[in-house]
Amino acid sequence: MNAEAVLLHHPPNESMFSELYRGHALGLTRLAFIMLGDRQTAEDVVQEAFLGLYRRWSALRERDKALAYVRSAVLNGCRSTLRRRRLPFASAMPSPSAEAEVLLDEDRREVIEALQRLPLRQREALILRYFLDLSEEEIATAMRISRGTVKSTTSRGIAALGRMIEENR
Amino acid sequence: MNTPEERLHDALRAAGEIIEAVPAFALPTPRLPRRLRRLAVFGTITALIIGGITFWSGSGDKEPLSSPALAGLVEPGEISVFLCVGRTSGNPACAHKDATAAEKEFLKQRLMSFPRVVMVEYQSQEDAFALFVKTFRDHPGLVAATKVGDIPDSFRVRLSGTGSAEPVTSALVGMPGVDQVVDESERRHN
DSSP: OHHHHHHHHOOHHHHHHHHHHHHHHHHHHHHHHHSSSOOHHHHHHHHHHHHHHHHGGGOOSHHHHHHHHHHHHHHHHHHHHHHHHTTTTTTGOTTHHHHHHHSHHHHHHHHHHHHSSSSSSHHHHHHHTTSSSOHHHHHHHHHHHHHHHHHHHHHHHHHHHHHHHTTTO | OOSHHHHHHHHHHHHHHHHOOOOOOOOOOOOSOHHHHHHHHHHHHHIIIIIIISSTTOOOOOTTTTTTTHHOOTTTEEEEEOOOOOOTOOOGGGEEEEEEHHHHHHHHHHHHTSSEEEEEEOHHHHHHHHHHHHTTTTHHHHHHHHHHTTOOEEEEESSSSSSSHHHHHHHHTTTTTTTEEEEEHHHHHH
């Protein structure tokens, strides 16, 4: 019996798994979309993260643990996608938020563009804070950094963002 | 709304809302190569959803369409307007393209302009797939070989009164974005 067959015979607690998926897949896909700029890759990253959760279900049965796992997995998926794009031939890949920039009005586009120019960790912290509305504690868990680092990363990020937006005035 | 925090919050929300929905979670199944699975499943689903043919009877006889297997998928007294899905629609008018948002909106407006139409409900590909999974939960092989997009999105349209649905169905056939129009009540009485 191969691994997939085992999974099919011992599926996770379906209602809790699908509740997590229903409750969080959209928000996480939006987060990945903001990070990566194209919806297909964002969907793939999130599917992959939930697949990872599905496979690790026995260890992650508690709701909070499962949610923390899947958030971290989405961030990791985004990071490795962004790393891949820096490799040769990456110019064929969509630029960050290409789709978002077409669809947003000028004010918001300016903010998203400024956000894309921030260092990756600051961008992550700001998106977790201002898009997912996570607490410092939750951001620390998702990014696997300390609460102190969350605080400093977020405040540096928002200050830099503010400066960039100001410059354009 | 002037602070960078407020502007960021607002811009992120707007950028996120570009994504309106996510596909249902699908566990990959390695049993058949993808292309074979797709081939195997297309005929089945098309037969089940569009043609209303009972697949599980085995004998090949037509069962009544109120059979338990189809109960979740077909509501009484309805027209279903199946929309073009680039990957799966066989209708050449679809030109292998998804119905656009504008086409869907136009179709919805057109449907609601008929006095007899009392309800128009959009059933997304995700909803259709979820219903499919629920309906065929006892057939894991079929569910595993199916994914979002295999079952087209549609408008579920309810008519008042008992007259023929024909004026509504014939007005919709051939409109941009429409794959097939099915009169569910007719299908039931056949």
